[in-house]
Amino acid sequence: MKSRPRKTRPGKTRPELSRPPADSELFLATLMADVRDGSLHVATQKIDARRDIIDAHPFASYLAGLIRVAKGEEERAIAHFGRAIALSPEHAQALYGRAVALQKCGRARDALADYEASLRLDPANVEGWFNYGEALIALQRHSDACDAWTRVLALAPGHAAALGNRALALHALGRDAEAIADYDRAIALAGADKALLRNRAVSLARLARHEEALASFAQAFALDAAYLDAADGAAAALMALRRFDEAGALCDHVLSFAPDHGSALLTKGNALHELKRFEEALAVFDAALARAADDVRLATNRGMALFELGRFDEAHAAALAAIAIDASFALAWRCRGMTELRRAELDQALVSFDRALRLESADADVLCGRAIVLKELGRYDEALADFDRAIAIDPRHAEAKANKGSLLLLLGEFAEGWELFEHRWVQGDRPKAEIAYRWPEWRGEPLAGKSIVVLDEAGLGDALQFSRYAPLLAAAGARAAYHCRPSLARVMRGLGLNVEIVTAPPPDANYDCCVTICSLPRAFATRADTISGRPYLRAEPERVAHWRERLGDGGFKVGIAWHGSSHSRSDHTRAAPLSAFAPLSRIDGVRLVSLQKNFGAEQLRSAPAGMRVESLGADFDCGADAFVDTAAVIANLDLVVTIDTSIAHLAGALGQKVWIAIKHSPEWRWMLEREDTPWYDSARLFRQERRGDWDDVFSRMARELERAVHAARPAPAARSTR
Known part of the structure; x- marks a missing residue:
């Protein structure tokens, strides 16, 4: 928060200092006349010329100090006031004058003793209490400053500046409701003051009274179109109200006359990010960084935009660049951790989240990210503890609640798991609890x-x-x-x-x-024991017949799928390369049939030597209807082998035999350890025993497939005896 600049000045004399001897009266009279005429340069020349008079009496020294302060010569003024105090230790004006001069020199701590001595002698000095409060606030003694300005208001209830300053101190103490009351009184006395309106809005924003804060920021900005602090506050209030289009428009207005204003560029990029216009947000951050290459916030948010675009390597590089700018910026470490999590670099991700947590120990987002990494590492108890810490910090943290819910479901704790899973993100990235149906x-x-x-x-x-x-x-x-x-x-x-x-x-x-x-x-x-694993979908009979003819007879037909969605937020640790399926292709009599569509299908062009995978042609599920042909093909297969993707659910829903390759720390629906799943009677799970090791999974599958093919072969006809 910023206060309006206040002039510090000595107040009126109380009590009156004694006058110098009569033979010096004429000199002092001419000196005071110079001050009244504004001839301060002449006055200081006279002071230098007649130090014998100046240093001989406290009033003369005090007057010289006032003249030096008026000329901005505070250090020399301090010496004159000091001489007056040495001659008359309990003269309030000299003590107050030296306090003011010390404060002007930035020596607030030294000024305190003089303020306190002066105010003991002259407790009715309103401006003395006011300036004493400013010295205290400069030393971060906000509570004592509040008390000083309360004394001002007891002496002068209409002192608007004291109300505004006390409000600043109350804000620093976290007492924003009281601060707002003081701002309201100050504005009633002083009128629509832009700084008071802006500072009032800051306290309103801290109390999450964002609509009122927006109105107060806007009023301050209307009073002065160059008051960019107020414009920044208004944009922040619009962001808090999720009025992202309006926030962006306000930033555009500011940038129209202040094109290099960093806060407006940052907020505009953030607004576009919230609107999921990530390419545009990235362009804004890039343009802003061209003007301010060392802005760690811009560098970090650029990384976040790249992350949302699925450009994880670039996002990681951006996070590293942000950390190079300022290694104490926690969000940069969180961005690095998020990208490492997506790149399945779990050990490094944990290091990044730990570093972010050391910098911001009460950051619910960091704790939630760390918990997700711990869950992926199979450290489930630690993950639950971090989710709980995140929720304790922010009871509305939907991501932490939803992820804790999915972890509880993974652990088989369905009752609490389903309740927390209700906080999953849906429809425009809003928590389900906030959707109006x-x-x-x-x-x-x-x-x-x-x-x-x-x-x-x-x-x-x-x-x-x-x-x-x-x-x-x-x-x-x-x-x-x-x-x-x-x-x-x-x-x-x-x-x-x-x-x-x-x-x-x-x-x-x-x-x-x-x-x-x-x-x-x-x-x-x-609950786990109430789930029916019986089939509930069926393929279209005419499509089944069509694909039966297309596939033909012969061989043990195994449909395979190795990659899920191409969406940037998809969990690519669930995917396995096509080459991992190669052991299946080496089993005599097995025909591998690709069920892969779109993303991942390009791997067919670089399949390992000797690995034959049949493609179903360009017309396979080529229309707008998803899975119609896939369901019909699956109905004609002997087995489906797939990673954890929608093909697994389709095969299970159809009741067709399906083997699912499951990563080391699986999705919640597959639970832990078991080879079967209550969701699909026809499914069998093959789990990674070591994180990232698909070779072992498919070797085990190959052994089981060889047994299945052997069992499916017709027994040789018995020889007749003659």
Whole structure:
């Protein structure tokens, strides 16, 4: 916070100092006349010429001190005041004058004793108490400064400057509600003062009264279009109110007349980042860094934008550049840790989060990131402890709650896990708890005779896994509809006629209640022993027949998928290279059939020598409907082998035999240690025994596949005896 500059000046004499002897009266009279005329240079010449008079009497020394202060010669003034005090130790004016001169020289600590002595002698000196408060605030003694300005206000209740300064001290003490009351009184006395309005807004913002803060910042900025502190505050308030478009527009206005204003550039980039316009945000940060290459905030936020764009190597380099600028900036270490987590460099990520935590021990975001790394390292108890610390610091921290929930689900603690999982991020990166639904949310109440719509969310795998609950809604007596993304509508019709599939509920749609698809397990109070692993989807018969003919007979047909979504936030540690599947291709009689679409399919061009993988052609699931052909192909296969991706859920939902390669610290739905899963009766899990080691996983799969192929071969015909 900034206060308005205040002039420090000696007050009126109380008590009156004694006059010098009569033979010096004429000299002093001419000296005072020079002061009245503004002839300070002449006055100082006379002081230098007649030191015999000046140094002989306290009044003369005091007057010389005043003249030196008026000329800005504080050090020489201190000597004159000191001479007056030596001659008359209890003269309040000389003590006060020296205190003011010392304070002007930046020697606030030395000034305190003189202020205190002066005010003991002259407790009614209003400006003395005021300047004493400013000396105390310069020494960060905010509580004592408050007391000094309270004395001012007791003597002069209408002292607006004392109210404004006391408010600053109260803000420093964290007493913002009291500070705002003082600002309001000061503004009522002094009128619409831009600094008072700006400082009032800062206290309002700290109390999260962002609408009021915005109005106060805007009023200050309206009084002075060059008052950029107020503009910065208004932009920050708009960001806090999640009015990101308006924040960006205000920054554009500021930049139109102050193109190098770093705060506006930073906030504009941050606003674009929040709007998920990451390319534009990156361009703003790059432009700003061209003007201020050593701004650690810009360098760090550039890394964050690159991270969101999935450009993790560049994001890591940006984080390192930010750390090189200022290694004490915790967010730069957090950015580095986030990128290392995405690059599966878990040990390095833990080091980065630890460093960030040493710099900001109460940062919930850092603790949450560290907990995620610990979870990936399989250090589950430590991860839970860090999630709990993050939530204790910020009880509204949705990411920490959702991640703790998924970890509890992984550990089989379903009751608390589902509750915390409700804090997952959905729809525009807002916590689920803050979404306003068109219809009341269903939480498990009786449904007989009611209508309910299931709302889509999350990834394709989630939709495939949890769509199992839609027929259960119908079985409970409800008229059930599933509002799914258009690409899934066709495959979801395999849920049966009791579930209406809609891709866009009409504006006048009127349901009794709604539920998001990933909230269905909680609403059904799902526990590990209540999950049905029976199939609930079916492929279209005509597509099954079509692909049966296309695939032909012969061989043990194994569909494979090795990579998930290309989305920048996807967990690429779940992916395995196509080459990891090579041991399967070496088994006699096995035909590998690629189920991979889009991202990752390019690896077919560089498959290991001798590894043959059949491609299903350009028309395989080439339309807008996802998984229609994939489901039909899977229905014709002997086995699906896949990493943890949507193909695994599709095969399990169809009831087709599927082997799933699971990373060392798996997704919550696969739980720990077990080779089966309650979610799909037809699934078998092959887990990494060592982090990142896919070779062992696929070697074990190859041995099991060889046994399966052998078991599937028809037994040789028995020879007849003659």
